[in-house]
Amino acid sequence: MSDNDNSTREAPTRRDTIKYGGAVVGGSLLAGCTGDSDTGSTPTSSETGTNTATSTRTTPEDDSYSVRMAPMGKVELDEVPQDVFTILGHHVDMLLALGRGDDINAMHGPGYHQALYEKLVAHLDGVSVDWEGLYSSWPPTKEKLYELDSDVHIADPAKVTTGEGWDDGDIQEIADNVAPWFGNTLSGTNRTPPEGWADRYEYYTLWEIFGKIAHVFQEDERYEALASIHESLLQTIAENVPPTYDRPSAALVLLSADEDSGWGYKLNYPGYYAAHTRPMGAEDALADAVGEGYGDDGRNITLDYELLLEADPDVLLVLGPMTGYFDLDEIRQRLENDEVASEITAVQEGLVYAQGARRQGPILNLFQLEMTAKQLYPDQFGEWPGYVNGEPYPEIPESEQLFDRQHVADIINGDI
Known part of the structure; x- marks a missing residue:
C-alpha cells in the first residue's frame, strides 16, 4: 500500500490510553497552533542542561499528564508508556538509563547498539541489554508502526519526515492512530530543520532532552540522580583541566x-x-x-x-x-x-x-x-x-x- 493511502486506517484505532494532545505536528498543520513556548531555534541551554520540561496533572483523581518539547509541542498522556519505539542511539541510551531498555521494540542498527552498550554495562551491576533481532527502524514504514502498536514513539518527527515515504500527513496519521511522537534529534549539531519545521524547532543539550524523556516515563528521580552525577563530573573536569x-x-x-x-x-x-x-x-x-x-x-x-x-x-x-x-x-x-x-x-x-x-x-x-x-x-x-x-x-x-x-x-x- 502507498504511504499516503489512509483509506484502510480509521480513527477508532487510536489508543485510548495515550493520546497526542495540544499541537499537531509538521508543516502547514502547525499554522493554527498558538500558546506553545517551543518556538524559535536559538539554543539557550547551559552545558549541564537544566531540565525545564513541564509535567502537570490536572487533579489528584486524574492520572493524565503532559510533557512539552520542541518540535512536538505539548504531548498529553493518560498513563506511563510501556511499549516503546525508538530510532536513534541517544534516545535508546536514555531509555536504558531510565530502566526501560527491555521496553524498546525497535531501533536503528540494533546490532551496532548491542555491541557498544554491552561494553559499557559490563561495569554496571544488574544492567544488561538484549536488543538483537529488533526491527531496525530507519527509515521506518507506517505499516510496521501499525504492526508494532507502540505506546509512544521516542523519535523526532521532524527527522522522520526526511526519511523516504514520509510527509507531515503521515506523521500526523501515526500520532492519531497509533501513539504520539516525542523526541529531539537535530540538537545533535543544531542542524537546520527540514522545511516546515523551523518555526517550531528548538535546540537542547543532551541532558535537557533526557530530562524531558524522563518526564514522559514519570522517572524524574532517576533523571535528577543521574544529572547530579553528570554535573559533579563536569565540575571535576572544569576544575582540573x-x-x-x-x-x-x-x-x-x-x-x-x-x-x-x-x-x-x-x-x-x-x-x-x-x-x-x-x-x-x-x-x-x-x-x-x-x-x-x-x-x-x-x-x-x-x-x-x-x-x-x-x-x-x-x-x-x-x-x-x-x-x-x-x-x-x-x-x-x-x-x-x-x-x-x-x-x-x-x-x-x-x-x-x-x-x-x-x-x-x-x-x-x-x-x-x-x-x-x-x-x-x-x-x-x-x-x-x-x-x-x-x-x-x-x-x-x-x-x-x-x-x-x-x-x-x-x-x-x-x-x-
Missing part, C-alpha cells in the same frame, strides 16, 4: 576501514554530538580545516591523510572501535604504515585512541567524558589504560574513576 596554553591539539575522526580517507568532526561545536569533547576545551586541530566535501555549516569535514597531516593533531580520537565495527589495531597499523599518515604527531607519539559514538545519551556520555579526559589529560585525570578490541570498556582502578559505576547502576536499577 590544565591552562589553555598547556592543552594538546586533538582531532575526532571516523576513518574508512580500507581507504586513506574518513570524516572529521568539530570538538567544540554546539550540540550533544560534542557533549563529551566540548567540556575538555582542547584545541581542535580541525577547527579551521577546509577541503572537498566540507559542509553541514562547518560541523564536519570529509578528509584524507594529507588534510589530517596538515591539521597535525597531538591526539587522534577515533570513533568506531568500541562498536565492534572497526579494529583499532588495524587502524593504528594502517596509519603507521602509510607514508603520509605516519608523519602525524599523534601517530608518531602513539596517541591514537578509541572512542565510542557521537550520538550519545547519558550513559555513554558519562563514560566518554571520563575516557576523553584521560586520553587528553592523563597527568590531571589518570592514564587511560587503553581499549582492547572486542573487550569491554577497560577496567580503571576505583581511585582513578571519574564517576561511581555502582551509583549509576543503582539508579538505573531503581535504587535511587
Whole structure:
C-alpha cells in the first residue's frame, strides 16, 4: 500500500490510553497552533542542561499528564508508556538509563547498539541489554508502526519526515492512530530543520532532552540522580583541566576501514554530538580545516591523510572501535604504515585512541567524558589504560574513576 493511502486506517484505532494532545505536528498543520513556548531555534541551554520540561496533572483523581518539547509541542498522556519505539542511539541510551531498555521494540542498527552498550554495562551491576533481532527502524514504514502498536514513539518527527515515504500527513496519521511522537534529534549539531519545521524547532543539550524523556516515563528521580552525577563530573573536569596554553591539539575522526580517507568532526561545536569533547576545551586541530566535501555549516569535514597531516593533531580520537565495527589495531597499523599518515604527531607519539559514538545519551556520555579526559589529560585525570578490541570498556582502578559505576547502576536499577 502507498504511504499516503489512509483509506484502510480509521480513527477508532487510536489508543485510548495515550493520546497526542495540544499541537499537531509538521508543516502547514502547525499554522493554527498558538500558546506553545517551543518556538524559535536559538539554543539557550547551559552545558549541564537544566531540565525545564513541564509535567502537570490536572487533579489528584486524574492520572493524565503532559510533557512539552520542541518540535512536538505539548504531548498529553493518560498513563506511563510501556511499549516503546525508538530510532536513534541517544534516545535508546536514555531509555536504558531510565530502566526501560527491555521496553524498546525497535531501533536503528540494533546490532551496532548491542555491541557498544554491552561494553559499557559490563561495569554496571544488574544492567544488561538484549536488543538483537529488533526491527531496525530507519527509515521506518507506517505499516510496521501499525504492526508494532507502540505506546509512544521516542523519535523526532521532524527527522522522520526526511526519511523516504514520509510527509507531515503521515506523521500526523501515526500520532492519531497509533501513539504520539516525542523526541529531539537535530540538537545533535543544531542542524537546520527540514522545511516546515523551523518555526517550531528548538535546540537542547543532551541532558535537557533526557530530562524531558524522563518526564514522559514519570522517572524524574532517576533523571535528577543521574544529572547530579553528570554535573559533579563536569565540575571535576572544569576544575582540573590544565591552562589553555598547556592543552594538546586533538582531532575526532571516523576513518574508512580500507581507504586513506574518513570524516572529521568539530570538538567544540554546539550540540550533544560534542557533549563529551566540548567540556575538555582542547584545541581542535580541525577547527579551521577546509577541503572537498566540507559542509553541514562547518560541523564536519570529509578528509584524507594529507588534510589530517596538515591539521597535525597531538591526539587522534577515533570513533568506531568500541562498536565492534572497526579494529583499532588495524587502524593504528594502517596509519603507521602509510607514508603520509605516519608523519602525524599523534601517530608518531602513539596517541591514537578509541572512542565510542557521537550520538550519545547519558550513559555513554558519562563514560566518554571520563575516557576523553584521560586520553587528553592523563597527568590531571589518570592514564587511560587503553581499549582492547572486542573487550569491554577497560577496567580503571576505583581511585582513578571519574564517576561511581555502582551509583549509576543503582539508579538505573531503581535504587535511587
